[in-house]
Amino acid sequence: MLNVFLADDEPFIIEGLYDMIDWAALGLEIVGHAENGRLALDALERTPADILITDISMPVMNGLELIAAARRRLPGLKVIVLSAYSDFDFLREGMKLGIENYLLKPINVGELKETLSNTVLKLNSLRTETLFHDYGIQLIKDNTLYRWLTGTMAEAEFRERAEMLGIHLRSPYAAAVVLRAGSDRPEEAERLFGRVKNAASGEETGIVFRDMDGDIVLLAGYGDGNADKQPLLRALSGLRSDQPGELPDFRLSSGKIHPSAAASESYAEAKKAQEFFLVYPDWDWIDYGDPRAFRQTAAGEFPIDWPNYAKLLVAKDGEGLAEKINEDFNRLRESEGVTPSYLKELAVELIVRFKMELQSIKRTEEPELFATAFESVGDAAEIAGLAEAVIQVARRCVDSLVRDVRSPVVLQVLNAIHERYADELSLKTLGAQFHIHPVYLGQLFSKETSESFTEYINKYRIEKAKELLKTTHHKVHEIARMVGYWETGYFYKQFKKYVGISPTEFKALL
Structure with a gap:
């Protein structure tokens, strides 16, 4: 009103x-x-x-x-x-x-x-214009901070963008805090975002943004590497009881305090700590390094060659994973000083890593695959039972990837879009190229990608347009043609649909 x-x-x-x-x-x-x-x-x-x-x-x-x-x-x-x-x-x-x-x-x-x-x-x-402008600036801030914290933006580029966007990391130390909302209602998530910003305003540095997973991330600055994070975590946890019904429930995790230049390490720790709510669902928050949750598995060198596990998972080699898991648990059982509690912690760590690896591959969460895994670890009375619990998780992850395999014709269509997105592509022309009826091709494409052909190609073209707006000095109408839009007005409409602001406004914010 x-x-x-x-x-x-x-x-x-x-x-x-x-x-x-x-x-x-x-x-x-x-x-x-x-x-x-x-x-x-x-x-x-x-x-x-x-x-x-x-x-x-x-x-x-x-x-x-x-x-x-x-x-x-x-x-x-x-x-x-x-x-x-x-x-x-x-x-x-x-x-x-x-x-x-x-x-x-x-x-x-x-x-x-x-x-x-x-x-x-x-x-x-x-x-609406003000909202789009504010949204656009926040979108660029979110993208900049996320890329910096995940190592996909060079330090020099980050500093340049941070200065332009008013992102200031003045404190010598920083800790990342992650809040993952349990609600899909945008208005509730927006209120939570605002409340976190208010709660962070008293910190030496309180930068709040959203990452690509939709989590709210707070980078809290500290003058001392041994500072106490508990007051901040208590304040954020207390938002649950403030104005009941207005804010969504959320899971709160934090990374350790690191030098600000290494804030990415704290962010990775906070994200990983989120996964341990599968083990400790009733905790108010999980702080990475808390000895109650992270005892021996968080300390020292990880005793398992995880990159090899990740390769076997991508290769969908369930039997290879089972063999490697059994081999590693048998090896560790013979190691000096290894206790049953340590092996249980190791099993939990492996399950968490499988979950995170699958999510990074598919860009979606499948919590049902892991629902009973931690209970199986807790109930295991011997090493074989622990290894079997991890093997079952590994096999479920492989099965999930196998089910996600797309038909050859859809893969060909996707390759055509990725390589020739600037061309005049349609289901009719691609259907003729791959000898399949365009109506059936459209149905198959939607079934296997969960998006219509038009929706997918428009989103892909707009992502390419965003890259060109960021990295080139071409004019907007030139970029529109470079990504496959010969009608500039239609390009503006699609860009605003997927990005929230016009390409001109987007370029002005870079």
Whole structure:
């Protein structure tokens, strides 16, 4: 709802305005009224409005004086003038002040409704533009911080972008905190994001952003590498009980404090700690390195060649993984000083790594694959039982990848899109090329990618356009053609659909 304030020294005019318009139907609400300009100005300070409807001739402070004074305090205020006088000087002064309309009394209800409707459209458009601008800046910040923390942006480039975007890491040490919301409702996640920013405002450095997984990430700065993170974690955890029902439930994890230049290590630790909620679902938060959760497996060199496991997983070699897991557990059993509790921790660590590796490959979570794995580890009475629990997880991950294998024709279509996205591609031309009916090809493509052909190619082209906007000096209409859009207007429409702002606004933020 937009707020409306009325100012007129004639009570029956005020009463009539309340009754003659269905304000709610227009998305408006009257938040107050006053009988002169001075009272109206005082009231607007207490209750800001979006639209002011005012008479010109009023005692104490007239309408023109009210408009000028109110605009100094509320620059975006829209004004509609009412007057019993068809006076050109009044109209001229009103136009100088940027009014929406000058309506003569008695009021024409139809003209007033039309003026209000146009003013609402104008205000909503301005709000949308502001939202897109703010969203665009946050989008660039999110992308910049994520790429820096994951090692895909050079330090020099990060510093240059950070300076431009107002990202300041002044503290010598930093710790990453991750909040993963348990709700898919955007408004709840947005409120949580705002509350985290407020909670972080007292930190020496409190940079809040969203990563590519949709997690909220806080980089908290500290002057000392041995600082206490507990007050911050308690404050963030306390958001759960603040305003119940308004914020989503969330899982809270943190990495260790590292030098700010190595904040990526803390981020990786905080993300990994999130996975241990599968083991400790009732904890308020999980701090990486907490001896209750991370005892021997977090210390020293990891005793298993994980890169080899990852290669076997990508190769979908379930038997190879089973053989390697058995071999490693048997080897460790013979190692000096190894305890049963250590081997259980190692099994949990391996399950977490399988989960994270599968997620990185498929870009989606499949928690059902791991639901009973930790319980099996806890119930295992011997080494063979621990190894079997990990083997079952490995096999489920391999099965998931096998099920995800796409048909050869869809792979050919995907390769065609990736290599020739700038060409005029369609299901008809590709169907003819690969000797398959275009209707069936479209159905097969949607089934195996969960997206329509048009949706997929548009998203891919827009991603390529974003890369070109970031890395080249080509004009927008040139980039549109380079990625396959010969109609610039359609390119603008698709870019705004997937990015939230226009390509011109996106380029201006880089």
